[in-house]
Amino acid sequence: xxxxxxxxxxxxxxxxxxxxxxxxxxxxxxxxxxxxxxxxxxxxxxxxxxxxxxxxxxxxxxxxxxxxxxxxxxxxxxxxxxxxxxxxxxxxxxxxxxxxxxxxxxxxxxxxxxxxxxxxxxxxxxxxxxxxxxxxxxxxxxxxxxxxxxxxxxxxxxxxxxxxxxxxx
Numbered sequence: 001x002x003x004x005x006x007x008x009x010x011x012x013x014x015x016x017x018x019x020x021x022x023x024x025x026x027x028x029x030x031x032x033x034x035x036x037x038x039x040x041x042x043x044x045x046x047x048x049x050x051x052x053x054x055x056x057x058x059x060x061x062x063x064x065x066x067x068x069x070x071x072x073x074x075x076x077x078x079x080x081x082x083x084x085x086x087x088x089x090x091x092x093x094x095x096x097x098x099x100x101x102x103x104x105x106x107x108x109x110x111x112x113x114x115x116x117x118x119x120x121x122x123x124x125x126x127x128x129x130x131x132x133x134x135x136x137x138x139x140x141x142x143x144x145x146x147x148x149x150x151x152x153x154x155x156x157x158x159x160x161x162x163x164x165x166x167x168x169x
Contacts, residue, residue: 003054004055006052006055007052008053009046009051010059014059017051019032021062035080043066048107049062050062050103051096060084060087060092061083063093064078064079069161070113070157070159073157073159075109075110079163080116094123109150110151111150113134113147114146114148115140116146117144118144124148127148129146129161130142132147132155134161135159135160
């Protein structure tokens with residue numbers, strides 16, 4: 001059954017629901033804690049975490065963009081997209097990703113990277129980062145690191161991605 005998802009900027013009132021999503025969507029509490037740390041002062045960008053809510057207004061999933069750099073060029077990292085297990089494959093994640101990328105474009109952001117599933121993110125325009133000379137300081141499968149130019153007037157820069165402090169990369 002298709003769902004209609006309302007997307008909106010995440011607020012402080014969403015933190016308990018987001019924590020619940022993280023604990024249910026990630027394999028370990030340590031991973032959920034890492035994702036929660038992205039809501040701290042060093043990584044959080046107001047307006048760039050979007051919740052996908054059902055008719056009751058309760059978040060079923062979200063997409064979060066944090067600051068990173070590609071070489072010395074400021075960029076964003078899509079990290080993560082999380083959906084409650086009982087709401088997966090309903091479009092909640094896609095709605096949140098589309099909304100957060102739209103919010104980033106509206107703010108004038110230029111580039112986004114994602115370390116994720118190579119069958120999921122290309123639908124939003126992401127391509128292999130290595131094709132643009134973008135890499136990581138750790139070994140990951142080549143097709144797992146992807147990049148997107150939000151504004152085609154500004155091509156993707158090359159360089160090594162440096163993530164927000166909570167990622168420890």
